[in-house]
Structures are given as C-alpha cells and as structure tokens.
Amino acid sequence: MSGPKFRPGDPVDFLVIGAGAAGGVMAKELATAGFRVVVLEQGPYWREKDYSHDEIKYTFLPGLTNDIKLQPITYRPNDHEPAKLMKAIEYGRQVGGGSVHFTANYWRFHESDFHERSLYGEVPGTAFADWPITYADLEPYYTKAEYDLGISGLAGANPFEAPRSKPYPLPPLPVKSSGALFERATKTLGLHPYPAPMAVLSQPYRGRAACAHCGFCESFGCEIRAKSSTLVSVIPEAESTGRCEIRADSYVRKIAHDARGRATGAVYFDAKRREIFQRAKAVVLCANGVESAKLLLLSKSNLFPQGLANSSGLIGKHLMWDNGSFATAVFEHPLNEFKSVQVTRVIHDYYAADPKRGFYGGGGIDARFNFYPAGFALYGMPPDAPRWGSEYKRLIGTYFTRTMSLLAHATSLPMEKNSVTLDPDVKDAWGLPAVRITFENHPDDIANLKWLQERQYEIFQAMGAKKIWPQPAEMDGTNRHLMGTCRMGNDRKKSVVNAVSRTHDVRNLFVVDGSNFVTSARQQPTATIQALAYRAADHMVRAAKAGELG
Amino acid sequence: MPVASTRRDWIFGSVGSVAFAAIAAAQEHAHRAIKTTPPSLFEFFTATEAADVAALAAQILPSDDGPGADEAGVIYFIDRALTTFDADQRGVYRSGMTEIQGIAARPKGDQLQLVRSIEKSEFFEVVRAHTLLGYLGSPSYGGNRNQVGWKYIQFDDRMAWEPPFGYYDAEIK
Numbered sequence: 001m002s003g004p005k006f007r008p009g010d011p012v013d014f015l016v017i018g019a020g021a022a023g024g025v026m027a028k029e030l031a032t033a034g035f036r037v038v039v040l041e042q043g044p045y046w047r048e049k050d051y052s053h054d055e056i057k058y059t060f061l062p063g064l065t066n067d068i069k070l071q072p073i074t075y076r077p078n079d080h081e082p083a084k085l086m087k088a089i090e091y092g093r094q095v096g097g098g099s100v101h102f103t104a105n106y107w108r109f110h111e112s113d114f115h116e117r118s119l120y121g122e123v124p125g126t127a128f129a130d131w132p133i134t135y136a137d138l139e140p141y142y143t144k145a146e147y148d149l150g151i152s153g154l155a156g157a158n159p160f161e162a163p164r165s166k167p168y169p170l171p172p173l174p175v176k177s178s179g180a181l182f183e184r185a186t187k188t189l190g191l192h193p194y195p196a197p198m199a200v201l202s203q204p205y206r207g208r209a210a211c212a213h214c215g216f217c218e219s220f221g222c223e224i225r226a227k228s229s230t231l232v233s234v235i236p237e238a239e240s241t242g243r244c245e246i247r248a249d250s251y252v253r254k255i256a257h258d259a260r261g262r263a264t265g266a267v268y269f270d271a272k273r274r275e276i277f278q279r280a281k282a283v284v285l286c287a288n289g290v291e292s293a294k295l296l297l298l299s300k301s302n303l304f305p306q307g308l309a310n311s312s313g314l315i316g317k318h319l320m321w322d323n324g325s326f327a328t329a330v331f332e333h334p335l336n337e338f339k340s341v342q343v344t345r346v347i348h349d350y351y352a353a354d355p356k357r358g359f360y361g362g363g364g365i366d367a368r369f370n371f372y373p374a375g376f377a378l379y380g381m382p383p384d385a386p387r388w389g390s391e392y393k394r395l396i397g398t399y400f401t402r403t404m405s406l407l408a409h410a411t412s413l414p415m416e417k418n419s420v421t422l423d424p425d426v427k428d429a430w431g432l433p434a435v436r437i438t439f440e441n442h443p444d445d446i447a448n449l450k451w452l453q454e455r456q457y458e459i460f461q462a463m464g465a466k467k468i469w470p471q472p473a474e475m476d477g478t479n480r481h482l483m484g485t486c487r488m489g490n491d492r493k494k495s496v497v498n499a500v501s502r503t504h505d506v507r508n509l510f511v512v513d514g515s516n517f518v519t520s521a522r523q524q525p526t527a528t529i530q531a532l533a534y535r536a537a538d539h540m541v542r543a544a545k546a547g548e549l550g
Numbered sequence: 551m552p553v554a555s556t557r558r559d560w561i562f563g564s565v566g567s568v569a570f571a572a573i574a575a576a577q578e579h580a581h582r583a584i585k586t587t588p589p590s591l592f593e594f595f596t597a598t599e600a601a602d603v604a605a606l607a608a609q610i611l612p613s614d615d616g617p618g619a620d621e622a623g624v625i626y627f628i629d630r631a632l633t634t635f636d637a638d639q640r641g642v643y644r645s646g647m648t649e650i651q652g653i654a655a656r657p658k659g660d661q662l663q664l665v666r667s668i669e670k671s672e673f674f675e676v677v678r679a680h681t682l683l684g685y686l687g688s689p690s691y692g693g694n695r696n697q698v699g700w701k702y703i704q705f706d707d708r709m710a711w712e713p714p715f716g717y718y719d720a721e722i723k
Contacts, residue, residue, distance in 0.1 A: 053707055056687045061635055177716035184722075212710035223709070333717035338705055340715055373686040373705050378679060388610040388669070388678055393618065393702075400703040401716070 003239035003246070004036075008278045012036040013544065015266055015280030017252050017295065020097020021526050022513040022533040023286035024230025025145070028237045029537035030284075031244035035544065038245045038278055039238075040268050042291075043094035045248035048232070051221035055372040058219050064101040066093045070429040077440040083423060088437040089479045091288045095248050096221075096231025098288070098480070098526070103218040103342050103370065104199040104227055105409075105524045106151050108142050108531075111135040111162045112352060113521040116360075120353055123360045126413040126442060127318055131518045132490045132499040135162050141534035142527060149228040149530070150205045153197030160192070160348040172344075173202045173211060177335035178404035179344035182367035185462035186347055196343045196366060199228040199526070208232060213340035218370050250276075253432055255283055255299040255308055255509070262550075263308075263509040269430055282508040282549045284540070286533070289319070289482025289514035293420045294435050296486070296511070309503035309511075314496055315486055316420040319439055320412035320520040322481035325363070325449040327406050327456040328380060329465035334401035337369030344368075350408075350455055351522055361448025363410040363522045365456060369403065376400055382469040406459060408452035409523035413442040414484050439479070481525050486515035501536035508549040512536045592625075594632040594640065599647055600625050601654035606674075607681040609665045617698035619681050627684030627693030628677075639676055646673025 006012050012035075016026045019041035030037045046064075057063050066073075066087075074083035092098035112119055114131040122128055143166050145151075153168035155161075172195030175183070183193040200211045200222075211226040225232040238244040249271035256264045256277065265279040285292045293316040299308035307315050346366040353362045371380040377396045380403065386392040418440070422433035453470055460468045489495025492504035501512040512533050514525050521528070543549055592600050607619035607628070619625075632640050649668055653661055668674045684693030686700065694700060700707065714720035 052688075054688045054690070056635075056683060056691060060683065174713040174715075175719050175722075176713075177718035177720075180719040180722050213713070213715070214709050214711065331718070334704070335718060336704075336716035339711040340713075373700060373703060374683045377682040377686055377703075388665075390612050390614050393611050394615060397616065397702050397704075400705060 003244050004242055006036065006038050006245050008276050011265065011279035011281055012038045013280070014038075014282050014284055014540075015040065015278055016284045016286055017255075017266060018097065018285070018287035018291065018513065019095045019230070019235065019246055019248070020092060020286060020288060020513070021099040021230055021529050023284075024096065024099065024233075024235045024238070025148075025530050025533040026284050026286055026512065026537055027244050027246070028148075028234035029534065030541065031238045031241040033541040034243070035541075036243050037238070038247055038280070040250040040252050040266065040278065041095050041246065041248045042251040042287075043092075043248065045095040045246065046100070046221060048221065048223050048225055051223045053214070053216045053220065055374055058101070059372060059375055062093075063219065064092055064094055064221060065090045072426050072428060072434045074423050074426055074434060074436045076436070076438050078417065079438055083436050083438075085426070087478055088439070089290050089435070089482060091290065091480070091482060095235065095246055096229040099199070099229040100221050100227075100231055101219050102199075102526060105343055105366070106146075106153070106197045106199045106527045107346075107364065107524040108162055108527050109135060109138075109521045110160065110348075110351060113519065116353060116519060120355060120360060123413055123442070123444060126415050128360070128413060129489070129494075129518055132488055132495075138528070138531045138535060139163070139165060141531040141538070144534050145527065145530040149199060149230070149233050150201050150208065151197055151199055151228065152202040154195045157194035158192065158346070158348055160351055168197065170202045170205060172196070173198055173200060173341055174344070176337060176340055176344045178337055178367040178369055181331070181335075181404070181463045182345045182406070182459065185459055185464075189458065189462050191347045191349045193345045193347050196346045197527075198341055198343065200341050201226045201228065206233075211341065215339045216372075218342045251430060252287070252295060253298060253430065255285070255295060257301065257303065257308065257506065259303075261303055261506060263506055273430065282510070282540070282544065284510045284512060286511075286513045289485050289517075290420050290435055290437075292511050292513055292515045293485035294422065297422050298432065304505070309496060309505040309509055311505050312493055312496055314416075314494070317416045317418070318414040318484035318487055319418045319420055319437070320414055320481070320483040320517065321439060321441065321479045322523055323410040323412045323441065323445055323449060323520075324523065325408040325410060325453040325456065326471035327453060327460060327468060328403060328471075329405075329460045329463070329468040330399050330402050331404070331463075331465060332402070335369070335404055336401050337404050338372070338401070342368045342370045350452065357451060359444040359447040359451075360413065361411050361444055361451065363408045363448065363452045364524075365406055365408045365452065365459065368405055368407055370405065371403075373400065376403070382467060384469075406456040408449070408456055410445065410448050410452055411522060412445055412483070412520040414487075414519060415442060420485050437479075481514065481520075481523055483514040483517035483520055483525060486511045487518055488516040489518065500539040501532060502539075510536060510540060592629045594629050594643075595625070598654075600629065602647060602650050602652065603628060603643070603677065605654040605661060606650055606665065606677055607684070609661055610678055610681045611685055616702050619685060621695065622685045622693050622699050623695040624681050624684035624693050627687065627691050628680045630692045631680060631683070636680070642673055642676050646671065646677070649673065
C-alpha cells in the first residue's frame, strides 16, 4: 500500500533515514501521532511476491543484503595493519532492513544488562559502562514492540527472564527435533530450556497468516508475511495514515545543517543517481550501527569538523561484534531440521556473567539448524570428513537430515579502538568513501566463546550425539549485529546520544538503532533496538508537540 | 548466525588433508558419453573442456550410490555460472583446465591420481564449490536436474510443512 508523495523542497516534520527494524517503527509512531514523515531507504522496496527459496541468490549472492561489489568494505584487525577488502559487516538492504531476512530471534535484555559495570566493575582495556537507562525504563516499549509486530513466545518459561507486564501476544511455535532433543538433555543437566521467542507468527495475527514452516526463514524474505518484519507490520500502518512516504532506492550521502547547528534535511542519490535535498524539521537516523556512523562522519562541516554531532569524537567507536560459538552434531535418526523456523529452544542458565570464571562473559545457548542444502555440503560437514568423492557424498546424503547445531550467543566488549571509519582510499559506486572496519576481540570475549563451547559439548553429549564438531572458537568473519558506534549516555563527552536517543550536539537530530548500544548483552539486538525506537519516538513526539525541536 | 558466512570464503577456505576411501569400480560409460557429445551446448566451455570439467565434477560427486554430478547436470550449471554471476572465476578456470586437460579420456585410477594432485589448488576449490552448488542449488540455475541432488540428501523444497517435523519431536508427541 503506498502513501503520499512529498516534494523534497517542502520540509516534512520528520525525515527518517533507514526503513529497517528501527526506521519502520519510527515511521509508524511519528505518522500515527500526526506528523508528516519521509523515510529514505537506500535499498529497494521488495514485497512478498518478489521472494523465493533460492539459496544461491539469498545466501551465496548478496540477496537481501549489502553488495560489496557496489559498496565495498575494508577490514583490519587494528590500526597497525593494512585494511583489506572483505565483507566484514552485513546488513539488510531494503525496506524492512534486517527485519526482513533475520533469523527472528527476539529476546529481551536481562535487567543486569543495563548496569553490568556497576555489578561487576570495570573490565580493563575496555569502555565497559552502564547504560543511562534501566530495564524498567524500557519494559513498556519491549511490550509495545511485541504486540505491534507480533512475537511468539511463552512468558514465565524462562526462569532467568526479566519481569514482563504482559504475556506474549502469540503462543510459541511448535518444537522441532532439535528443540526436543535439547529440552530433554538440558533438563537432565539441571538446566532450564524454554521456547524461543521468535518474530514469526505462530497464529494468524492482524490480517497476516501464521507460519507454514517452509524452513526458508533465515536469510530469506517471508512469502506469506508470517515473519514479523517492519515491512509487513508497522510500515503499512505508517503508510495508511496518509502522512508517511517510504522513498526507496534513496541513498543518503549527507545530513545538512544550518548556521545554528540545526539539522535541515538530507542530500540523497535517487535511483537515477541524481542528488536531491529533502528538507525536514527534524532528522531521525536509523541506518544501522555501521551506516549511521558512516553518514554522520560523511556529514562533517566547518561547524562539525569531526563529523556531525561528533563533539565527543566517539562516532564510529566502540563497535561490537555478533560473537557466537557454534557446534554441530549428527544423530541416529532424521531430525529434518530443514523444516520450520531455525530456533525453537533456548537456555539462559549461562547468560549472566560470573566473576569466578576469571573473565567477563556469559551467553544464551539455542538449539537450531541454519544450513541450507548447498551451504551444508560446503560448510556444515565435520572438519575430518573427506571434502570430495564417494565417502564425502555418502556423508552429506546421510548427515543432512540428521544434523543440528547449538549456537551460543555471547558477549562483545566495547573498546574505543574497534571502529567504523571512512576508508581513505576505497570508494563505493556512488563515489562515497567505503566503510573501513577495525576490530579484534578482547581476550575475555575469546575466553567466553571457548567456555560456552565446552557447555555446548556437554549438552550435545547429554543429547546422545553420535559425533560433534565445532566451528573454531574465534571471531566469525562477518558481523551482522552492528552495535555501539553512537553510544548512549548522560555525559556528552563520553557519548553521542542521550538516554532518549537525541544527539547531544544537535537538538533536532536523533540516532536510533544498534549504534546506541552501550554494551552488547548477549546478541539478539533486534528486540532492544525496536524497544529503544518506540521509547525514542514517544519522547520525540512530545518534544515536537512542545516545540522543542525547532 | 550461520558459520563460514562470507560469500567468497570458500575460495580461500582451509584445504585440509583428506582421508580418502577407496572408490568402487565406477561407470566409465557416463564419462565417455560426455566426451562424445555432439556440437557444444555450452557458452563458455568448448566440448572437450566441458568433458574434462565434468569428469572432475564426477570425481567430486560420483554416481556410485545414487545420482551424482553427471546426472544433476553440474557442468551446465558451471557453464552458466561462468557467463553470469561467477564470471570473475573464468580466469581461474582457464588456467586450471590446462592442469586437467584430457582427464575425461583417462582411466579412473589415473583420474583419481590427477584429482589428488590438484586438490589443494584454488581451481579445485572453485570447482568443488561449483559442483556442490550445481548439485544442490535451485534447478533454475541449470543443475540439480529433476531435483536429484535434493532427493539424494532427502531435502524437499515446499511452501508448507506440518509438525511433527522429525523423529525426535514425533517421539515426544
């Protein structure tokens, strides 16, 4: 359903940059409150009829994500080493953003996640800090997100979860063989498995169909709108107000400001690469934890020589990674994990940090399978298996339906030296500087990954796995959970945005996405990103109505 | 969060030592048939090049216990890949094919030896990846004919399934 078309020269009330997990929420909240909104999205506007189960297109070729042939990325572990071309980060690049192709895990943070620095003390060599908000501040917005988008789960099933004001709007999805094996085994170990909260409908909801268990969830767009992306939920609601225009294929290259230091709108390339200036009374940047930082750095000016809203110098810094420890195992009978959603059971027994371990860390462990046929044959097999020939073929034929994995979602400590910067040499297809990622893990994060992998092995052994094999406990090559680069805080010298995601420097400029994260929690950032978006929108609406954004 | 996820990782992926089981006597006639195929149906390969690459693919996924690379039409997948989405691998193929020239006409034992001698090369890595994509990717790309690859691994591409999904969730219900 399409909405109004605003003329770029007429200032709208809010210009939202990025129509993803956060931007979609923003669009709906602001338009519903009566404001005129334009959302500029660099990617295309796909619909469910455009999707398919094509593994090559969606997992080997860029599919629904950034294409490094058009937008190259460079990576270096630290600033002593040269940066090399590589797809070090990945993001959903279309209307709906990452919420279109994500695995749809939808956990809330624990209460402790917001003040671990107070609980555990500093972690030397890091910028470990408390958030400027508590879980209680965010709880009503987690609830709002779950109901607006349609999240399936079972309140109270996880004894470690934070308090909830309401149950989930939908019951859990049916358990898979991976979940059944995991549940039985973890119970014998005295652990507490619970149904995975998922942004996938277990029942029809608000005009959308329930999941049909096709299995093509992670990395794919949902052809029946059962995955609760912003594309099929809040974005159509925003458009139906008549006050919101989603303008796709619009790649923003600069946020503009006036002599008073107020944002005035943004310059973007349209589909034909013409440069257009969209005027706005306020700007909300929701482009993800890499693209938002990049755009603010690109928007530097005489008034903001380090980058727009960057008086702290911290934009792009404290980049955190989607650290996870992975192990796979084969069982006697077929699990057929290629059917249905990727994850049905989780434990949070190991979530909290414990100083007695000797390192900061902890994580959730889930039971899953996220290989598709060719990907399994190429990456899923044990390292000691032959890589070609009759025995190899026989093994892939036997293993594919009998295999599952455990993924431990782990911590990533914030460090100033891990960053998003503009590459000095490489340009993208529009002539803009490419993103350069500088990142290496803290020793505690590596220790945590190894420790969690030992727990995974214990669980697999209790499950009666016939053979278990690990993915090496080190950093995965591609980061999909983009966090930390426009840190939230009360002290303008130590943060970029305040506790409601308004930039300290520019009163009508907001940044709301994973870049706000002070700490990583244990991955699965989308629920928290969307809760932050609902909360920020709440404050933004009040501020705008009170005339504070002028 | 899938592992080994960067799309070009497979070219530079680890090439560990291979524990290689003895292969039972294969069906020579399948390879001779490709070798004698009339005018080329290929856009990138010549007929002889196609026969050689197909022979290599057939060593990677043999036709012994069920349909392999030959039956899946992997060579047609590869040819199309090299003229479309993987055109930047053409150079790797051009130099690699000189290493396997004439392999299609050789006896099985010689073929295996030749494959073993190149298995740590970039060319072999690329052909291996293409063979698996051609065996298990969507048939719309020219391989996985009649879904033989999917059937071999007992995968089925459907729009809907119903629980119970597998043995262990059926067991608890």
